[in-house]
Amino acid sequence: MSTGPEPLIIVVEDEEHLATGLVFNLQAEGYRTHHESDGDSALAWLLAAPQEGPEAPAAILLDCMLPGTDGFAIVRALRAAKRFVPVLLLTARSRTEDILEGLEAGADDYLPKPFDLNILLVRLKTLLRRTAWQTEATAIVDPSPPDEYAFDHHLIRFDALELIAPHGTTHLTLMEADLLRYLTDREGKIVPRKEILEQVWRVHEDTDTRAIDNFIVRLRRYIETDPGNPVHLLTVRGVGYKFVA
Template sequence: MPQKTARILVVEDETHLAQGLLFNLQAEGFEVQIASDGETALAALTSNGVKFDAVLLDVMLPGKDGFAVVSELRVKQNYVPVLMLTARGRPEDVLQGFAAGADDYLPKPFDLSILIARLNGLLRRMAWHTPPASTEPSLDLPRFEFAGRCIDFEALELTAPGKHIHLTLMEADFLRYLVRNQGRIISRKELLEQVWRVREDTDTRAIDNFVVRLRRYIEDEPVNPVHLKTVRGVGYRFLPEGE
């Protein structure tokens, strides 16, 4: 069966950059549509018409900026993979993008080959999370159950008592890293580098805010966590069975 052509939405208000991305992505075999502002992008992504496989989303847009766009998508339970394009030298944009629900980032100006690699990486990750047609088990931690909770990494879903949550790719990656390192103290710096791939000297409060969100998913009392514990001055520790 021929492989499906991935459909990409490019959200970029700089005409020359948008047209350059259109030309180069089409040359790579993608189907591409352009939106020049946040409102147009949201309309395209939330309509019942064309479905997109990934979004290249600039932060600085007229009207709704990229942060608002990805945040509204997630509120509407639209979990299309989003690669945010951020200003060089502004790691705070990267962290704010992840907090809003983005799945990856790329600083401007960027090398086209790097953008293509990041985009293909997002599409592969989405394919890995899609349940296969065969009944053979996945080799990459398809699900993890603990204390009456279940994280289904293939379906991008988390179930807990009274909760059923659809996860973004980044939330699933973050949780997978915690699961694989359960019981070990993980520093904020390690999470920034290994999960978010941010190596600049950045403010780690975005990690803290992200953890607060995950606690709402997995804890009975998020303000008194028993599974995702803070290690003061260092980072976090994931304890599936609690203390």
């Protein structure tokens, strides 16, 4: 029985040989594809694309370093325009600060170059599966317990990637939701920065980094009444962070 068109995957990559290989293998997996080779054209195309229906992008494979607008700026522009299509960053820059810049911009996942094709396909399927879960969560009544965490008039819906607060609802990226889950699971305990980097974002560094602080600042805007004086997402100076419900 037909279930409609296969997901449309957008490949934004300026290296011709890599883009050709990605498009070929994605189509071999049954996906439809659209390719853009520079940042300016890609951003214009993505902002004009429909957000619903068979021609809406299902996911974006986005190179960080592009002619014109770079991948980080593209993600920021999409999120600012309230377009939350999943983004998998492809980065040749392996520094932790660069990876975190992409996640802070609003990307859902990242993959350093060179990468294994099978790993890329698994990461892509994971993003598409999360999107399908979100759609199903709003369309049907699920008898299983909701994947939620409530605190101080806030509700984190991990299954729907949403944070519901008195001032409104915020769409979370996969990485934001994963970080909030990690912290809320350890409510009241100090979580070192290095642990977050390794366990949440799979970044392995020999030394600690403060690049993650910028990411925490954004999360505070979501959950704190006064982000400058947080009461839930606390910094433990010189160590890491602690979530207090």
